[in-house]
Amino acid sequence: MGFDRKIQTQRIKSGLPFQSRWRAGEMIKGKEFRWRAFEERDASADGSFVVAVRTTGIYCRPSCPSKHPKRGNVTFYLSPEAAEAAGYRPCLRCKPRDRDAPQTAWVKKVCEYIRRKQAEKIILDDLAAEVGLSAAHLQRTFKQVMGMTPRQYQEACRVERLKIRLKQGEPVTRAVYGVGYSSTSWLYKDANAKLGMTPGAYRRAGEGMKIAYRVVDSPLGRLLVAWTSHGVCHLSLGDGDESQVEALIHEYPAAEITREGGEPDPWTLEVLEYLAGRVTRLGDIPLDVAGTVFQRRVWRELQAIPRGSTRSYEDVARSMGQPKAARAVSRACAANPVSLIIPCHRVVRKGGGLGGYRWGIERKRSLLRAEASPST
Numbered sequence: 001m002g003f004d005r006k007i008q009t010q011r012i013k014s015g016l017p018f019q020s021r022w023r024a025g026e027m028i029k030g031k032e033f034r035w036r037a038f039e040e041r042d043a044s045a046d047g048s049f050v051v052a053v054r055t056t057g058i059y060c061r062p063s064c065p066s067k068h069p070k071r072g073n074v075t076f077y078l079s080p081e082a083a084e085a086a087g088y089r090p091c092l093r094c095k096p097r098d099r100d101a102p103q104t105a106w107v108k109k110v111c112e113y114i115r116r117k118q119a120e121k122i123i124l125d126d127l128a129a130e131v132g133l134s135a136a137h138l139q140r141t142f143k144q145v146m147g148m149t150p151r152q153y154q155e156a157c158r159v160e161r162l163k164i165r166l167k168q169g170e171p172v173t174r175a176v177y178g179v180g181y182s183s184t185s186w187l188y189k190d191a192n193a194k195l196g197m198t199p200g201a202y203r204r205a206g207e208g209m210k211i212a213y214r215v216v217d218s219p220l221g222r223l224l225v226a227w228t229s230h231g232v233c234h235l236s237l238g239d240g241d242e243s244q245v246e247a248l249i250h251e252y253p254a255a256e257i258t259r260e261g262g263e264p265d266p267w268t269l270e271v272l273e274y275l276a277g278r279v280t281r282l283g284d285i286p287l288d289v290a291g292t293v294f295q296r297r298v299w300r301e302l303q304a305i306p307r308g309s310t311r312s313y314e315d316v317a318r319s320m321g322q323p324k325a326a327r328a329v330s331r332a333c334a335a336n337p338v339s340l341i342i343p344c345h346r347v348v349r350k351g352g353g354l355g356g357y358r359w360g361i362e363r364k365r366s367l368l369r370a371e372a373s374p375s376t
Contacts, residue, residue, distance in 0.1 A: 001201045034076045038062045039356045052088045059083040064094035106131040211256040219275045225268045231286030235338040235357040282341045298332035312350040
């Protein structure tokens with residue numbers, strides 16, 4: 001696939017309901033998409049597929065709390081029946097055959113009700129009556145499972161429908177009213193937090209934006225740093241250039257993107273100095289990144305974690321005053337566009353396990369080892 005290919009699908013946004021993302025067609029590759037849901041133990045993906053592990057002969061729900069196997073040992077099936085036809089048996093811990101597990105079943109029912117009502121105003125008492133629960137219990141348990149309240153879920157679905165309409169070229173005003181908003185003032189008031197850019201720019205997929213990038217060797221492989229006139233907008237690590245450049249183009253399919261040559265710019269040099277252990281913080285590099293309100297809160301918490309320290313996803317959620325949002329915190333970490341500068345590698349699993357890392361678990365281990373060393 002060439003560097004200049006304009007990838008038309010939108011970036012997968014962490015924090016959005018799995019079924020909503022799937023039905024909108026927002027995936028790069030099906031297997032990669034399912035693996036990400038499995039890595040994040042996304043309960044909203046339960047029922048969409050099962051995960052079979054070759055080394056154990058067992059298949060699980062995407063949200064199974066058991067230790068994750070290696071990626072190469074995993075196969076995905078769309079149903080328990082398909083997994084069993086291939087010779088796998090159900091996990092005794094997550095019971096993937098039990099499709100009517102009470103909590104999962106009613107949470108899915110609420111999600112479907114919200115999506116069905118679309119632009120209508122939904123009252124919490126109406127949702128509670130739909131599934132036969134008290135409003136307080138519904139609010140509390142839904143947030144525990146999904147990492148957001150029913151109202152926030154409806155807002156996320158609404159914003160996603162708006163994004164789809166804008167991407168299809170629909171005029172901004174018509175799109176805003178079409179998804180149920182009574183005016184455009186809501187959107188323009190905080191457009192960056194909701195869309196990542198102004199509605200017009202989003203409709204044009206970043207058209208008019210100018211982004212420069214550079215790819216250089218680093219102690220942890222090839223390093224890509226991209227920036228606008230306002231600051232760094234993308235940072236990635238990998239074994240080669242092509243996949244990293246394609247990911248950048250995927251984020252900004254209509255932007256003017258230019259590869260820089262010659263001597264590294266000051267921001268890239270600072271990141272290289274950090275990776276070499278000669279700089280201990282990257283907090284002064286200006287950023288030009290987009291994210292939801294929740295993602296931005298998580299990212300601020302990550303930047304507050306001291307060098308040489310780690311926090312669990314649960315710790316970060318508690319520090320934000322949302323102790324049940326650990327899964328949503330994990331998704332926000334996965335969506336971080338400028339790793340290292342926003343140090344998502346400092347977030348680990350409860351109990352000390354490293355958890356996942358977008359650029360590979362060995363890179364995460366190396367970063368934490370270097371930051372814990374008193375000599376750096």
